Structure formats: C-alpha cells, structure tokens
Amino acid sequence: MRFRRSAVAGVAVLALALVSACNDSETGQNGDTSLEKVSYLTSFGTFGREAYAYVALEKGYFKDAGFDVTITPGSGTVDVLKLVAGGQADYGIGDFTATVITLGNQKLPVTTVGMVQQKSMAAIVALEGGSINRPEDLPGKRIGDQPGSTNQVMFPVYAKAAKIDPEQTKFVANPPPQLPQLLSSGKVDGIGQFVVGVPLVEKADSKGRKAVVLPYGNLLPDLYGNTIITRNDLAKDHPDQVKKFTTALFKGLQDAIDDPAGAAKTLAKYVPNTNVDVATAELQLMKPYVKPDDFTGPLGEVDPVRVQKVISLLEEAEAVKPKGAMKPADVVNDALAPKG
Structure with a gap:
C-alpha cells in the first residue's frame, strides 16, 4: 500500500x-x-x-x-x-x-x-492460450496495472459481481507503456486495460495471439x-x-x-x-x-x-x-x- x-x-x-x-x-x-x-x-x-x-x-x-x-x-x-x-x-x-x-x-x-x-470500458485483458478465459479464472493470477488505475480501483466491485475473492488476485505495479509487452512475455497473466486498448495489446504480441477480454460492464451494466x-x-x-x-x-x-x-x-x-x-x-x-x-x-x-x-x-x-x-x-x- x-x-x-x-x-x-x-x-x-x-x-x-x-x-x-x-x-x-x-x-x-x-x-x-x-x-x-x-x-x-x-x-x-x-x-x-x-x-x-x-x-x-x-x-x-x-x-x-x-x-x-x-x-x-x-x-x-x-x-x-x-x-x-x-x-x-x-x-x-x-x-x-x-x-x-x-x-x-x-x-x-x-x-x-x-x-x-x-x-464502462474497463476490463481485464489476457491472451488466448493463457490461463485466463473467464472471471472465475482470476483468483491466483497476476494482473499488471498502474497503481491507482481505474481497473484496479474498480476490481473489488467487479470481483463481487463475479463471485470471486478480490484478495486472491494480485495486481503487479507496472507503468502502462510496458503492460502489453509484459503480457506478451508471460510475466503477468493479464493486465488492467480499457476494451479499446485491445488493438495495442494484440499488436504488441510477438506470437500474433488474439486478446481475451473480460469487460467489467458485462457484469456491471449500470x-x-x-x-x-x-x-x-x-x-x-x-x-x-x-x-x-x-x-x-x-x-x-x-x-x-x-x-x-x-x-x-x-x-x-x-x-x-x-x-x-x-x-x-x-x-x-x-x-x-x-x-x-x-x-x-x-x-x-x-x-x-x-x-x-x-x-x-x-x-x-x-x-x-x-x-x-x-x-x-x-x-x-x-x-x-x-x-x-
């Protein structure tokens, strides 16, 4: 903290x-x-x-x-x-x-x-073939994000809607420009990102993988x-x-x-x-x-x-x-x- x-x-x-x-x-x-x-x-x-x-x-x-x-x-x-x-x-x-x-x-x-x-455009973004494909996969995972970001501040609310324990998902502090590369290299399982950031994430992936997107708005439509x-x-x-x-x-x-x-x-x-x-x-x-x-x-x-x-x-x-x-x-x- x-x-x-x-x-x-x-x-x-x-x-x-x-x-x-x-x-x-x-x-x-x-x-x-x-x-x-x-x-x-x-x-x-x-x-x-x-x-x-x-x-x-x-x-x-x-x-x-x-x-x-x-x-x-x-x-x-x-x-x-x-x-x-x-x-x-x-x-x-x-x-x-x-x-x-x-x-x-x-x-x-x-x-x-x-x-x-x-x-809301807030989301957790991962890559296909990885360990995150749905909200239930988030416990035990490492999520790269900037400290104090919207995605991190809102995560406990999203976790409650997804019926998972927010304390079991670890946010790893990283500056935003590095997040797509960290995800591509496998150093984190997912990243905090807006839905519109998907093109940047996919462009940064050396293996050409598609993004897996978990939009907060799907569970929190208001x-x-x-x-x-x-x-x-x-x-x-x-x-x-x-x-x-x-x-x-x-x-x-x-x-x-x-x-x-x-x-x-x-x-x-x-x-x-x-x-x-x-x-x-x-x-x-x-x-x-x-x-x-x-x-x-x-x-x-x-x-x-x-x-x-x-x-x-x-x-x-x-x-x-x-x-x-x-x-x-x-x-x-x-x-x-x-x-x-």
Missing part, C-alpha cells in the same frame, strides 16, 4: 509539472490571445481513445466557443481529479466509477458534467465509462462556460466516432508518434460504448436514477462508505449535462 501511494504521488507531481508548464503558456495551443484560456487533461495519455479532444481543437469547435484550449495528457482518474480540484486544470476526463469511489472516500471540490461513454470533470466553482459561477466547453468537446467526440480514421490522423498531427491504424481501431471499438444500440439520448447524457444505482452498487461492495451518505448531486451536476 505504501508503494501504491508513493507511486501515485510521483505520477501526480509529474502531471502537475506538465500542466503547470502548459498553463504558463501565453497563447495556449490556438495562439489567439482574444480567446479565453482553458486547460484540459485527457483521461490517460494520448491513445486513440483521446482523439476527440484534438478533433475539437483542430476543427475549431473550441475556438468557435470562445476558448483557447491547452490539452495535456492525463495520468489516470485519481490524478486528474486531484489536478482539477487543485486548479491546475479546468477540465479533465476520468472514469465515472473510479470518480465516485474517490469522491466517496475523500472530499474534493469537483463534479462531473457529462458522460463520454454510456458503458456503470458509465469516462466522464467530464470540472471544479465546483466553475460549475457554480460559470455554468455557461461549462456548457459551451462540453458542447464543443462532444462535437469532437461525435466526429471521432463518425470518422475514426480521420480522427486518428488528426491525433497524429498533434502527437506525431501515434500509430494511426491502432488509433483508428481504438475509436471503432469505442463507438458502441459512446452510443450503445439501445441509447437514444444526446451524447453525454446523464441519468440521475442510474447514477444512484452506481452509488448503491459501490456501497454494497463497500467501495464507498458509509452507506447512504452519497447522493447523485455529490458527483454529478445534472443541470449542466447534455439534455435531449
């Missing part, structure tokens, strides 16, 4: 330095000093799943809304929450379930204002995926700014799922080491999580009733304590979320 705290703290310090450096820029990324400067953190790195923010930047959606947006790679939900809470970023992206768990156990002046994915995070004071004092920003971001999201290849190329313009094919595949996999077949609402929609179900689920799993203390309004500003 001591290692986990120190590792997360180290990542937070690094991310803080990166964000502070970006906020010190006089012109941001658009270079127009007449625009309002806004800072934004991706959920994690600059993978294909994050391309929609760069699409909104490239197509001028942020600029049309009056913003000069600086995009900085995030380092996981918990760190994004802390950086936004501390005023080092105005907006960020994080997994909603991990956000609820975090806010249920420590007070941070942040809220969420729209869902990027209507279904869970949302990523959500937009902002500070309470912005939501309260500048609701119009929040609405304009989220509207611009969701325009980029719509374009990204409509044209994954185009979004991947846009990402590559801003992040030159992007593998366009892998980024395209990630966005293709992400689309049904953003707009499931049975979803008829606007992009980003939030259902307070469903939020309460998520809270109740986490309380039952003892991931949030005490029971009954948290309400939907403690984690979501429904008034600022997109409406149909």
Whole structure:
C-alpha cells in the first residue's frame, strides 16, 4: 500500500509539472490571445481513445466557443481529479466509477458534467492460450496495472459481481507503456486495460495471439465509462462556460466516432508518434460504448436514477462508505449535462 501511494504521488507531481508548464503558456495551443484560456487533461495519455479532444481543437469547435484550449495528457482518474480540484486544470476526463469511489472516500471540490461513454470500458485483458478465459479464472493470477488505475480501483466491485475473492488476485505495479509487452512475455497473466486498448495489446504480441477480454460492464451494466470533470466553482459561477466547453468537446467526440480514421490522423498531427491504424481501431471499438444500440439520448447524457444505482452498487461492495451518505448531486451536476 505504501508503494501504491508513493507511486501515485510521483505520477501526480509529474502531471502537475506538465500542466503547470502548459498553463504558463501565453497563447495556449490556438495562439489567439482574444480567446479565453482553458486547460484540459485527457483521461490517460494520448491513445486513440483521446482523439476527440484534438478533433475539437483542430476543427475549431473550441475556438468557435470562445476558448483557447491547452490539452495535456492525463495520468489516470485519481490524478486528474486531484489536478482539477487543485486548479491546475479546468477540465479533465476520468472514469465515472473510479470518480465516485474517490469522491466517496475523500472530499474534493469537483463534479462531473457529462458522460463520454454510456458503458464502462474497463476490463481485464489476457491472451488466448493463457490461463485466463473467464472471471472465475482470476483468483491466483497476476494482473499488471498502474497503481491507482481505474481497473484496479474498480476490481473489488467487479470481483463481487463475479463471485470471486478480490484478495486472491494480485495486481503487479507496472507503468502502462510496458503492460502489453509484459503480457506478451508471460510475466503477468493479464493486465488492467480499457476494451479499446485491445488493438495495442494484440499488436504488441510477438506470437500474433488474439486478446481475451473480460469487460467489467458485462457484469456491471449500470456503470458509465469516462466522464467530464470540472471544479465546483466553475460549475457554480460559470455554468455557461461549462456548457459551451462540453458542447464543443462532444462535437469532437461525435466526429471521432463518425470518422475514426480521420480522427486518428488528426491525433497524429498533434502527437506525431501515434500509430494511426491502432488509433483508428481504438475509436471503432469505442463507438458502441459512446452510443450503445439501445441509447437514444444526446451524447453525454446523464441519468440521475442510474447514477444512484452506481452509488448503491459501490456501497454494497463497500467501495464507498458509509452507506447512504452519497447522493447523485455529490458527483454529478445534472443541470449542466447534455439534455435531449
């Protein structure tokens, strides 16, 4: 546990330095000093799943809304929450379930204002021919993941739904860029990964094996995926700014799922080491999580009733304590979320 705290703290310090450096820029990324400067953190790195923010930047959606947006790679939900809470970023992206768990156990002046994915993308990923093929195989296995990651924070909840003992599965701390190679080499039995990370995992495997995916959402269908995070004071004092920003971001999201290849190329313009094919595949996999077949609402929609179900689920799993203390309004500003 001591290692986990120190590792997360180290990542937070690094991310803080990166964000502070970006906020010190006089012109941001658009270079127009007449625009309002806004800072934004991706959920994690600059993978294909994050391309929609760069699409909104490239197509001028942020600029049309009056913003000069600086995009900085995030380092996981918990760190994004802390950086936004501390005023080092105005907006960020994080997994909603991990956000609820975090806010249920420590007070941070942040809220969420729209869902990027209507279904959770969290998963345990293994490779065919290995020792993990179903949730019941997880006890006794080693799972590589970054300390404090969404997949690790949520695992006890998933384990309870799978009727397995979470204490019998060991999470091994490793930096995310190394996870696909560790899995391929057999040094771990599985890795914590979003479903959209499968193309990267398969590309990294020297034997050409297909991924075995255990999505958390299969057993926990009420869970949302990523959500937009902002500070309470912005939501309260500048609701119009929040609405304009989220509207611009969701325009980029719509374009990204409509044209994954185009979004991947846009990402590559801003992040030159992007593998366009892998980024395209990630966005293709992400689309049904953003707009499931049975979803008829606007992009980003939030259902307070469903939020309460998520809270109740986490309380039952003892991931949030005490029971009954948290309400939907403690984690979501429904008034600022997109409406149909």
